[in-house]
Amino acid sequence: MNKMLFDALKRGLKAKNITYGDLARRMNLSEPTIKRIFQEKDCKLGRLIEICDAAGIEIEHLIGSMNRAPDQGSKVTLDVQRRLAQNQSLFFVFILILEKFTPESIMRIHRLSEASMFLYLRDLEKLGLLQIGRGLHFRLLVEQPVQWDFDGPLHATFITMNRNFISWCIAHRGDDGHFLSFSRPMRRQTADLLRQEAEELAERAKLLSHYDQQTTPEEDLVGYKWAWGFGGSPFGEMMHVDPHPRERTSRKLVTAD
Template structure:
């Protein structure tokens, strides 16, 4: 399944690189666009279908597999030491997050208070981390794989968790582009597991949109965060009356 996911991820990126959409694929395969979306969502391609899509890009399946192997050599996670170094230098962390979101050198200079010398120094540090390749004229080639993630419960995730608790929720969530939903009730274990799987799919969809929107100009994108959480929980004042908290779930 992991190999299939890698192939589909590479296929989607190559379609985007060739300026092709699901609508173009639907015409080439002579099927509805909704069916194409379902193929990609389910990752259910026959060799014939895969070959037809590759032909649309003037590629062979072997070319696609070669691209996939190249992707595998990209970084999917930093070391614990590297994450600790990033967290200890907030400017470096900021630039790392920017380049991970496809910001250019000029984009960063326009938005943040860095001198050219300082920004080059920070980019050079990220180059040493192998997060990027700093190229002539301060162009940045990102070396992160599409499945890149911070270490679970690592330094950066702990840093972001602290920021979420102290800052993210300090809002009434009534402004443009904001929403907050809180629903409580009593679910069975089966229903709880279904909800968690759906939350994971929503998170995957968020990551997909984030990837697809990277090619847009910076002024057409804005930083967005989504917090999805679910756990056995009740108010602390209620919890205090429980005889045995271990029987909650």
């Protein structure tokens, strides 16, 4: 129990970017004392409450989150992914549901009838992803975040979704979307360092999201998508150059000479 509690506390500190040194200063203790508490993973309840207060973490939320890591969730089987890949609209309905869209909002946005929406929910129920209640009410049977196999049956759909997302970010940059794009020459070692830093930032984003979900009412949370691409630019493959439009005229002049 203590190990799980301290593991959850460490995730909370990392999400809030609080170091042992920060805690020591806030609690008027030495940094070695704080480190020893976390190494031993044992202290009195009063001390634990003091640590949570100093970090700005509610102990109730800490206890509620200690059994779940940021990446813990449900992995969709390959068979279910194949079935979803055969019906892209069904897959998109499921994604919207995971993003907290209600059946009514999905119907409004995509101009679906209630009968059509119910049939989509029924298909998802047959796949074991949710359980239908009265009307359009349902209960999810999967735990988030849902884990997909990017190179699996839905690979082509994921590529399309990410292309659409990047296009949206470009169109809405400066508003709700953010987009950066540039190319620079650099050593491979430098590229590896940047890749590692980006992966660490992604992990921090997951930790922050995990903390927000444990401490914030669901109606105050907004779904954000993270997409990042980095690599040696394949300019030769990315661009197509046609023959110069005046090529034929030039050939005639050369022939005349």
